Every structure is written in C-alpha cells, then in structure tokens.
Amino acid sequence: MSDEQELGITESKQYNTGEWYAEVVQKAGLANYGPEGMSGFIVTRPRAYALWERVQGFLDAKFKSTGVQNAYFPLFIPESYLEREKDVVEGFDPEVAWVTHAGHQELEERLAVRPTSESIIAPYMAQWVRSHRDLPMRVNQWASVVRWEATETKPFFRTKEFLWQEGHTAHATHDDAWEETMTRLEQYESVYEDLLAIPVLRGAKPEHDKFPGAHTTTTVEALMPDGKSVQGATSHHLGTSFAEAFDITYTDVDEESQATHTTSWGLSWRALGALIMTHSDDQGLVLPHTVAPEQVVVVPIWQADTQEKVLEYAESITEELEADGIRVELDDRDERNPGFKFNEWELKGVPVRFEIGPNEVDDDVVTVVHRPDGESKEVPREDIAETVRAEFDEVYAKLYATAEENLAENVREADSRADILGTIGQHGGYVKAPWCGDEDCEAEIKDQIAAEIVMVPLNDEEAEIHGGEECAVCGDDAEETAYFAKSY
Amino acid sequence: MSDEQELGITESKQYNTGEWYAEVVQKAGLANYGPEGMSGFIVTRPRAYALWERVQGFLDAKFKSTGVQNAYFPLFIPESYLEREKDVVEGFDPEVAWVTHAGHQELEERLAVRPTSESIIAPYMAQWVRSHRDLPMRVNQWASVVRWEATETKPFFRTKEFLWQEGHTAHATHDDAWEETMTRLEQYESVYEDLLAIPVLRGAKPEHDKFPGAHTTTTVEALMPDGKSVQGATSHHLGTSFAEAFDITYTDVDEESQATHTTSWGLSWRALGALIMTHSDDQGLVLPHTVAPEQVVVVPIWQADTQEKVLEYAESITEELEADGIRVELDDRDERNPGFKFNEWELKGVPVRFEIGPNEVDDDVVTVVHRPDGESKEVPREDIAETVRAEFDEVYAKLYATAEENLAENVREADSRADILGTIGQHGGYVKAPWCGDEDCEAEIKDQIAAEIVMVPLNDEEAEIHGGEECAVCGDDAEETAYFAKSY
Ligand SMILES: [Zn+2]
Ligand SMILES: [Zn+2]
DSSP states (O other): OOOHHHHSOOSOTTTOHHHHHHHHHHHTTOEEEOOTTOTTOEEEOHHHHHHHHHHHHHHHHHHHTTTOEEOBOOSEEEHHHHTTSHHHHHHHGGGOEEEEEETTEEEEEEEEEOSOSHHHHHHHHHHHOOBGGGOSEEEEEEEEEEOOOOSOOBTTTBOSEEEEEEEEEEESSHHHHHHHHHHHHHHHHHIIIIISOOOOEEEEOOGGGSOTTOSEEEEEEEEOTTSOEEEEEEEEEEETHHHHHHTOEEEOTTSOEEEOEEEEEEEETHHHHHHHHHHOBTTBOOOOTTTOSOSEEEEEOOOTTTHHHHHHHHHHHHHHHHHTTOOEEEOOOSSSOHHHHHHHHHHHTOSEEEEEOHHHHHHTEEEEEETTTOOEEEEESTTHHHHHHHHHHHHHHHHHHHHHHHHHHTEEEOOSHHHHHHHHHHHOSEEEEEEOSOHHHHHHHHHHHSOEEEEEESOHHHHHHHHTSBOTTTOSBOOEEEEEEOBO | OOOHHHHSOOSOTTTOHHHHHHHHHHHTTOEEEOOTTOTTOEEEOHHHHHHHHHHHHHHHHHHHTTTOEEOBOOSEEEHHHHTTSHHHHHHHGGGOEEEEEETTEEEEEEEEEOSSSHHHHHHHHHHHOOBGGGOSEEEEEEEEEEOOOOSOOBTTTBOSEEEEEEEEEEESSHHHHHHHHHHHHHHHHHIIIIISOOOOEEEEOOGGGSOTTOSEEEEEEEEOTTSOEEEEEEEEEEETHHHHHHTOEEEOTTSOEEEOEEEEEEEETHHHHHHHHHHOBTTBOOOOTTTOSOSEEEEEOOOTTTHHHHHHHHHHHHHHHHHTTOOEEEOOOSSSOHHHHHHHHHHHTOSEEEEEOHHHHHHTEEEEEETTTOOEEEEESTTHHHHHHHHHHHHHHHHHHHHHHHHHHTEEEOOSHHHHHHHHHHHOSEEEEEEOSOHHHHHHHHHHHSOEEEEEESOHHHHHHHHTSBOTTTOSBOOEEEEEEOBO
8 A cells, every 4th residue: 555545535425325435444454355256255354353352342341240151152053953943944044054065075964154043052051951040041152153145245234254242041031031132232232322432223123024033123223324224233032932942941949840031132243334334434434432443643743853852752642641551553654744644544543643743842732633523622741641531532422423413313204105205215314103013014115215114112102102193104003113214 | 960969070080081081071061062963063161161261361462462463354265265275275175164055056166164264364465465564464363163073072172163263474584484483382382381380392393294385383282191292282384385375475675576474373272171181180170260260269168156157257258359350259059068069169170269167257267278189278367369369379380380290200212113112102291202304204103003293392402412313213314303192
C-alpha cells in the first residue's frame, strides 16, 4: 500500500452502501475474500480479529459471572444425530457441508460440519444431567460453524463459515429456561449498547421464523444506516423438544423423572458487520474506544528545527498513556507527512487523534481531534490520561447518539397493506403494524418488497394495544404488533 | 455420580498407565468419548476446557508481547491449494477429511478440512507482504484441526480433531526466521516449565521426521511417567520452500525482489495430556495452582454444636481468599461427610485443601493439606491469602521436582544396537547414542522395539562430542547424538 490513492475510500456510504461497506472492510485491512473455489468464505485479518477478541472478552466475562462454563464439542455431527430432531434437520438440510471421505476411505456414515451444535450437545447433556442438583447446567462454546448459503457474500454479515459462540443450557422448569433466555438476551443487548455503541430493539421472532423446534426465539435487532435491520443475536427457549428427542431428563426432589427445559443462544461476528456498517463514513472505519485496536494515535508535526522538542514531548505523552493502560500509537514515521498520517489513521478508525506541533509544546497542551466528527480542541498536557478517557466517553456518546437518532426516526406505523409497502419503500426502517399472526400476511409483503416481520414486541402490553385492531394486511383480528423491515 | 464407589480411581498408574489415564480423564470430568460413528473424537468438558483456557491465556500473552497478531483463516482448504506444496500434500494425504457435498450439491472441487493451515495462509501472506517494511509478518490462529489418524484414541494425546494454535511468520532473512523459530520454542518451553510444572528437553527432529518441506523442525519433549516421550510442541523453520511455492516475496532496500523465509509453530491440547499424565496419581487428578479451576477447597468439619462457629470462620476465610483473587471453593454441603469431600476434591485435582474444625477456630489457625503428597500443617489465620500463595509455590516446586527427577534418572547412554534395545526395553526413557544420520539405523530400532529418534540436540557442542565416534547401529561415522525413546 505504498500508493496514496489506494488508501482512500472512493464509494459513498449514502448512495452506494454495499460497495462502500466492501471497500471499508478491504481498505481498513479487516478481511479478504476466500480463495478461488471457496466463494462465501473470508480471511479475518488481525485488525478485525482484534475486534472479535474484544467482543469475546466482554461477553465471556458476563457469561462466566452468570454461571456459564466453556466447553468444546466435535466439529462434526453424524447424520443420524442431526436427524433425531426432525425440525432441526429440515431447517438446516439445504445448508450442511458434508464430510464423506477421510484419507483414501469413504466413511460409513457421512458427517455434517456443524451448522449449530444442539444435536451433538444434547446427547451429552443427557448423560451429565441426572438429578435436580445438576440443574441448571450451562455450557458455551466459541467456535466456527458452516452454513452453505447461496446468497451473496458480505463479510461478517453473510459468510459460509462464521465465528460465533453458542450457549446451551438445561433447566428444571419452563420459567427457569425463560429467565435464562432473557438473561442472555440482555447480555447481547449490552454487547451492542455498552460495547459497540449501537442501540437495539428487543423482540421475538414470529412463530414461523423461530429456530427449528424452539418454543420462542428472541432477538436483538439493530437498524443499519441503509434502513435494513440486522438480527444482532438470538436467544432461544427450546421448551422440551430437544429434551424429549435426546432424553435430557432429571430426577426431581420426589424422585420422579422429568424432562428438562432447554435453551440455546448465540452471537456471531455479524456484530462486527453491524459495528463497521453503523459508525463508519466516507473516510473509512469509525470505532469506539471500547474495541479499537489503537484508541489514540499521536501525530507529531515538526520542522527540522523543532523535531527534537516535538518528538520528545510526543514520546513522553505516549509513554504516559501507555503506562495508564491506554492503547496508543505514536506515528513518528519520517517518510510520511502529517496529512497522509491523518488520512491513514482515519481510514483505520482510531477514535482520538493527538496533534502535537511546536505550539503545543510551548503552550504545554495537546490538540485533540475526534474521529467521528473532526471536532478539535486544545487540552492541558497535565492529567492527559484522565483527559483522554473523558474524550473517549464523549466520542462514544456521539456515536451512540447518532445511531439512536437514526433508530428513533425510523420506526413508523402503518395500518394497511399499501401503507406498509409505501412506508418501507420510501423510508426503509421499521414499520409497526397490527398483525393477525398468519404467515401468509407476511408473504404478501415479502413478495412485493422483500421486507419481512423481523420481530414482534416481547412486551405484552404493546401486543394488547393492537389486540383490538385489525390485521393491516388481511383485516382479520390482530393478535400482535409486527415490525416489518428489510433485513440482512 | 451419587454412588461413592463410582468416584474412586480403580486402575494403577504404575502398572496400567493407559487404563489409569483413561479413568482419570473420565472420572475427573475432563472429557467424554465422541458419539457412535465418530471414534477418535472427544467432547472436552468444562473442567478440561478451563485448563486449555489457562494455557491459551499464558501463551497468547507471550505471543502478543513479541509481535504476534491473531487472525482467522477458513476451516477448509481447496485440494488444489494443498497440492501446491507437494511435500505437504504427501505428508497429510492419508489423514485428510474431505468435504465433497454442500446441501444437495456435489462440490466442483473437494475441500480439505484443515490438517494445518500453511497452504491457505501462505497465499494471503503473499498478498500482504510487499516490501521489507512489512517484515517480519506474524499471524497466529487458535483453532481446531482434523487429522484422520487410525491409531487408538487417547484423549488429548491422540484424537482425530484437536485444538491448537498455529503461528505463521515471514522474515527477510534466514537468520531472522531462525530467531523466530527459537523464540517460539522458548515460549513453549516456558508453558511446560513455568505453567505446567513439567521440565522438557529441547531439540531438533531428525531430517526424515521434519515437518513436510521444513528446513528444521525443533521440538520440546517431555518424559511421561511410563517412560515414553511426548512431543510437547514444535517450531518449524520452513526455509524458503513455502515462500517459493506460494510466491511470498518482498522488495528489499535496493528494490530487488527476494523470497521471504517463513516459520510455523504449534502447541496443541496434547499439553493437557502431558499435564494430566505427569502429575496425577491413583487418587485422581493432580494440578498445579497455575491452571487449577479451583486452587483451594475449604472443607469445614463440624458437629451440631460447633456448626455455626466453624462455618462462619470458614466463610470469612473463603471471602478473604476470593477478595485476593484466589480461586477458592467452600464445600459446605450438609449431605456429605468430610472424608467423601476429601476424596472428591482429590479426584478433581485441587492443589491445596483447608481443613477447618472447632480446634482451628479456637486456635485461630488453618490446617493446610498439599494434594500431591498429603503433607499437612497448621498455619496462622492471619495473612492467610499471602500464606496460601507460598503454599501454592511449594506444591508447584514439589510437582516440578518429581518430574525433574524422573527425567534426570531416565536419560541413559548406549553405544551399540543391543545396548539401545536393552536399555529402552528395560528402563524406557531416553537413550542417547552416536548416530550416522541415516534413517535406516533408526528403522532397525523401530522395528524391534517401537522406539524412534525423538530428537537430536540443538546444542552444536554436544553434536561434536559424538562427532568423532561411530554410529551405535551401523558403525559408520557418527554425526549426531540421537535421543531414542518410545513416544506418544
Ligand atoms: Zn393478517
Ligand atoms: Zn548408522
């Protein structure tokens, strides 16, 4: 990347979101496409993997503090295991990659590369759970899964292999499993809102779009700047269907055998896609300090006669930040001018830039620039580490506020088929409408405009509000409030 | 596991090491065997995965402080990529699991489930490395790999899928690559010696046993209590073979194109196998505090009239240890007697036990018991967190000393074919012998007694010592000192 022209983003976020996104991913050094013969796969480069490590660290700590233990289950699942829960095999059948040979031998039974692990984890849970004293049982694994989707690849949003975590739990009662489902949903909400600066909506998937075999699928949905919704993570109350298919039973206090109530929940690297898509701009990547590989870049600006004092000052500030645990990079490359450096670090998404020239040295100050909006200010050199943490919070608040405003402006209501189609067609975003609960009424919208019901509210009160109305599509009695949106 | 008899280890470490090991793995709750149709796979339960997380944390911090970045490459490798480095394809061909179908479609080109990732990482490195300023380039991934070995499964030692890390680097010169190779070997040595309490020998694999295509394969070898050697981790200087096959070149300061010199290095969960095998005993698992899920178990011992004061005292001690960051478990189960608890926590490998009865409360002391040898002592209640850290170090030193003694006693010399065979047959362990360097001379030993040359010393001086002698097998001039041993 020695050519300056290669550096800049050429596509427009507003007018050409898809191409712009692909360009940011590539030029910010986040990912490459897979090799020939493996379209749909990506190579996750260190700058993106570092983001994933921060998501992992944040979420894993929450899991561990709420009784989750990590484990690791085999990558492959025998076909006969997948078939034991018929809804699961039907749900994933068209997307499974199959291992049929090992070495020079054909296998007796072909093995699925896991599309999700319920079918292999459940039989082991059945062995491990004996008595009510073994419950709740919670295991999680950080792994990759493979789903051979035919649709176009979008790094992190849609890839044939993706990184995720999948948690699997068993409980004594329906209510315990429901509490677990909601605990994980809240933790996912926190990943988006407290780590990635993205507000989300919580809801449930409609009946016909639940995880195969699930009692309820809950979701956090994030609105992207192009008006499409992203399913940010899902948490499933599986009821007793897996417990019955795989015999996960326990002996209760009265020595009676009971089926457990199970859950599963997962967050994938799609969270990185939402992160990149939400905050970045036509200069490149924008990141909050919570996940940025470098939180501050220090750019010294010197002439021959000021080089020594500027560099010395910049170095002492860099060291002070480092000593305080801040991830800071001093860009003292001699062969690049400050403008080039500004562009490069903007492209890479560093949230805060320090500019240090002879004036800053003389006045004992630092010029601080915020990545998202270019706001610039002078701050005192003293207590610089404390000051920069306040700047981080300001930048985070700006990112969150922009995303929140976008969300608030883009939830609209509609009460007829034409209104739903027209509103989504014109504005994108979410359209709330009373809905009878019938999949056919979603199909009518989907066929016309590729929007679907991404969620119904979890809050029963809101459902009741529309309970007395008529389905916006068919006119029958409404039972739910449907959120229609186009989605990734 | 409600039956007390199920708890205990029934096999003997000394007389029946293989069965004893399998029993410890199962009864200490570390792993289960894979499902039907998937022999050779294991399920890694939370207590074992927690050990792996500690190995990961230790090693990953060392990697990051020495310039390594994590990344993630696809799980699959197109067959044509594997074939680009002919030595690699020949090395792994009999062990590769092949994906041939996805959904209902047959793939145009079959995909290997990665047995190791050189072949897919190298082409990307070739894209990323342009100039000498891009070097060294270092990426690492934590992942699972699949090698369809036909030999008997031994959890963590030999499984068809295993967890590991694989690092891949490119350098400007042969010497830089050599320095990298040795840096990683030293870090692996540190995992064994400073984290797992296992002394290792450092060496190189003989020419005929190198990684396919490598210039040099270095290894750390650990001696197990049954006299067999475990290859603990390997670090490969790959020379320019991968750079040439995959065109990983850079422009040097004179604007000339040069081939890079690459390395790769990996440590797998075999380290957990070595850990379990080395320290554990006929009572079950033994772990150093560095990796133990629980470092201390507090067992209160009460009668009805002393219950309140004993529990209160035990709780206050537990809280104090927790506050100090020590992983401590208070076993206050009412339905179990102290003897049962002692056995259970010994089985699980907790390095230090606190016994607290009314006498301890009255005297303001704690009775401390070391897991490895049952040594018991009273220590003051005051400064208990500081005290227990000293006890951890004592336990660690005991474990290390025992393993070190075993190693020191089991490196023997031999100067004839009969002597090699007789010494290994009688004692196991390592036998050092002058060697001409010819694979045929190893084959003669291997055929007779299944021992092989696990390493030759890296230290050139030692090689010279045997340089003037005759090969112990064929009588030709010796060029190396071979370490013969049976191995896992
Ligand atoms: Zn309707
Ligand atoms: Zn010889």
